[in-house]
Amino acid sequence: MDLDGARRIGFRVEQSFRYAYREPVTALAQRLVVVPRRRHGDLYRRSHRLAVTGAAHARRSRLDAAGNTVVRVVAARVEQAVEFHLTATLDRVVGDGPPQVPLAALHDPRLLRATRLTAPDEALRELAEGCGAADNEQTAERACAAAHAALTYEYGVTSVSTTAAQALAGGRGVCQDSAHVMLAVCRLLGVPSRYVSGHLIGQGGTHAWVEVLVPRGDRAVALAFDPCHGRRAGNGYVTVAVGRDYADVAPTSGTYVGAPGGTLTGTREVSVVSVE
Incomplete structure (x- = not known):
């Protein structure tokens, strides 16, 4: 694909992080910086969904001083594992210039x-x-x-x-x-x-x-x-x-109360879904 010669490019991002623990943990507090910026120069975020599975939780999103989307997730207890999965679509409109x-x-x-x-x-x-x-x-x-x-x-x-x-x-x-x-x-x-x-x-x-x-x-x-x-x-x-x-x-960081030794695994795939 000749991306450098394109006028418009569509992307799809699929990314996941999974924290697994040897025994239940409490007071999980996770900070996620995985949601792409709403606009960055010629790159536009069209949609996104961040799913959290494995524990009852609360979340809060905000923009930091640099305009990044920061999502904070808290859970009182995680029995075995908690997973965060992001799906996002973006368009690059070539010619809209750098940020x-x-x-x-x-x-x-x-x-x-x-x-x-x-x-x-x-x-x-x-x-x-x-x-x-x-x-x-x-x-x-x-x-x-x-x-x-x-x-x-x-x-x-x-x-x-x-x-x-x-x-x-x-x-x-x-x-x-x-x-x-x-x-x-x-x-x-x-x-x-x-x-x-x-x-x-x-x-x-x-x-x-x-x-x-x-x-x-x-x-x-x-x-x-x-x-x-x-x-x-x-x-x-x-x-x-x-x-x-x-x-x-940092895409993911956080704390919890419990035994050390939790493991983090992740997957990520970015694909081009359209080129004009």
Whole structure:
């Protein structure tokens, strides 16, 4: 499919998370950031349904400060397992442009300051030295290429708590690590940038990439780069949420009271249902 030459693309997202426990647990509190944004540039959410099975529960949805949909689920007791299943449909209307934000976002300290996961060390400062350019977009191109070259993709050698400095020191990691390295470099160079949680077409896990903000007239736009693959993000990328780093937009996180040792399994499939 020639997605880059399409005018309109329809997507369907099917995603599930299942937590299983060795014995009943109580006071489950789950935070889910899996529902795609209502609109993100040329990507529009048309419908969605989030089903929760396995326990009597209550839920509450809200938009966070970045405009992401955050769903909180609480259950007094889970006997064996609880499962969350999302179905969503989206349309990409090519030509509606990248996401726009107020020009003031270029100076938003949340997008310029280091976080715990993107805090720089000497190695990241050295990496950033060769990435500076005349403008934010060119700097982002160089930062994307540098982060891509610095890490070899390998699953299982890092975790959700691995920092950009740790990933760079090890030279291996996954998409989250590449995104954190690029974010660290961009922020060292004064380029406002944000972490993106989303999907690529097909099955497997979620994906992560980076958006950098650049001025366009009286607004700013967010341009997407995928340092894991060393390229710009194209029409096959489906955005779910944006934040300062992974911690802001982790797809699922939470707590419960009970014996440790619960297991998490998940499935995810993103398919193209129409192309014009």
